[in-house]
Amino acid sequence: MHISLRGLAARHPAAAPDSVPALQPVSLDITASEQVAVIGPSGAGKTTLLHALACALRPAAGGLTLDGVDPWTLPVSKLQQLRGRLFLAPQTPPLPPRQRVITAVLAGRLPRQSLLASLRSLIYPTGIAQAESALTRFDLAHKLWDRVDRLSGGERQRVGLARALLSSASLWLVDEPLSSLDPSRAKLAIETLTAAAREAGATLVCTLHQVDVATRFPRVLGLRDGRLHFDLPGAEVSAERLRELYAQHEHELLGGPAAAGDTPPPPPQAPVMYCR
C-alpha cells in the first residue's frame, strides 16, 4: 500500500483540542511493500504516527492518502472496509485473557470473514492449520490450544504478531513488537515479521526501541518531540545521529526499557452496581 503524508499532524484523542499535537506536521511517502522502522525517545510521537496511519486517529491538520484515497472523506462503512486492509498491532497485545490462543490468532481473519463464518468458527475453529503455521513461525505451535491467560508476556506479544499473518492486510503497523521479548526471541520475531510482510507484499511500518534492530531496516525514520528528525536508509544512520536523536534520553539508546510512565495507568473503574 502506498502511503502519502502531507503536513499530517495528530494529537491523542484525550488531549485538549488546543494543545500541542503529539505529532507535528510531517510529510513523507512510503511506497508499496517498503519496510520502515520508526525510532525515537519515549514521547516522540511514534505511536501517534502509527495510529494516524491506521485511521485510528483523525488528523489534527494536513492529510494522508492510502493508495491515493483520503480515508477521512470516505463514508463510515467504506472507511471500515479500508481498515480491513490495515493491520495495527498495539504494543499491549489485544488478547482477552479467557480466550484461547487459536481464537485470538484467527481473529486476524475477521475483516474478510462474514459474520456467520466467524460465529461458526467460534463453535468449532475453521483454519486450525493456518493458525498453527502462523504460530510455528513464532515458535509457539505448542500453545495452540492454551488459554491466553496461561501465557507469559512475551508469548502474548508473539501471539499478537502471529495474528498479522492471518490478516490479509496490505499495510502492517506494528508498535514495539519486541518490548517484552528476550534478545534471541526478538531476533526470531523481527525476522519472521519482515519476511512474512515481504511474502504478503505488505508495507511494514514498525516502531522500535532497539536501535540496532532498526538500523537493519532499509529505511529508518527518527522522531523526536513529534518532529521528523531524519529519514535515512538504515545503513546511513550513524552513531552521531543516534546520539542527537536520543540527547537527554541516553538510557533508552543503551537498550534500557522505555522509561516507566510511558503509558498512563488506566483510570480506576467504577464498580458495577448490582442493584436495579
Next chain:
Amino acid sequence: MQEPAAAPALPSPRHRDPAWTGRVFWLLAAAVLVAPALVATEFKPWLLFEPDALKATRRFIADFLPPKIEGEFLWLVLVECWRTVAIATAGMALALVIAIPLTLISTNAISISALGGRMHTLPLFVRQATRWLLIVLRSIPELVWALVFVRVVGLGPTAGVLAIALTYGGMLGKVYGEILESDETHTTRTLLRNGAGRLQAFFYGLLPHSAPELTSYTVYRWECAIRSSAVLGFVGAGGLGQQMDNSMKMFQGSEVATMLIVFMLLVALADQVSAWLRKNLA
C-alpha cells in the same frame, strides 16, 4: 453535642479532635431528615403491643400451628412451587430476548464511528434512545405490569411471565450495558480498528472478556425472579403466591404456614444453586 464537661480544664486547641464538629453536624442533620419521614408514615411501633393488637396477632399465629401436612395438599403446593420456578425461568428467557439486542444497540464499546474521535450524531441518538427505552421498561415495577397483564390476558401464569419479561428485560439490558462499558475496551477497539464488524468485535473481543460477569449477573437475577414471581401470584399471576393469597382470604393459617415453609426452602435452594453456579463461573 458538647465536649465532656468533666474535663477540669479545656485541652489545648491542638489536642482537640478536628473532626468532632463535622460528626455532630451530620448526626443532627440525619435526625432532622428522618423525623419528618417518621411523622409522614405514622410510625408508631408501640401500637403493636396494645392488648387488641396482641390478641389479633396471637390468634393469627395460633392459626398457623400446626402447618398442614396432608398428601394431597403437599402435592398441590409442590406443583404450584414448580409453576413459580417455571414463571421465573420463562420470564427470564423472554427478558433475555428483549435485553440482548437492546444491549448490543446501546453499548458504546462497539461503536465504529467513535473510533475516529467522536461518535456521529445518528448512532449517538439511537444509543441514547435505546437507553431511555430500557429505563422506561425497568422503572415500571413488575407488580404494575402484572396488574396490567392480568386485565389483558386474564388470571394465570402468562401475566406473571410477561411482567417479569418486561421489567427484567430493562434491568438486564441496563446492567449488561454497564458491565460491557466498564470492561477494558483495548481488545475490542483493536479489532474494530483492524476492520472487524461490530458483532464480530463483540464476539471475539468483548464477550470473552465479560462472559463470566454477565452470566453470574443473569443467574443472580433468575434467583430474584423466583422470589418476585411468588409475590406476583398475589395479584393473580399464578404460582405459589396466588395459592397463598387464596388460603389467607379463607383464613386457612395452617395452609399458609406450609406454603411459607416450602417457599423459604425454595428460596434457600435457588440461593444455593445460584451461588454454586456463580462460584464455578467466575
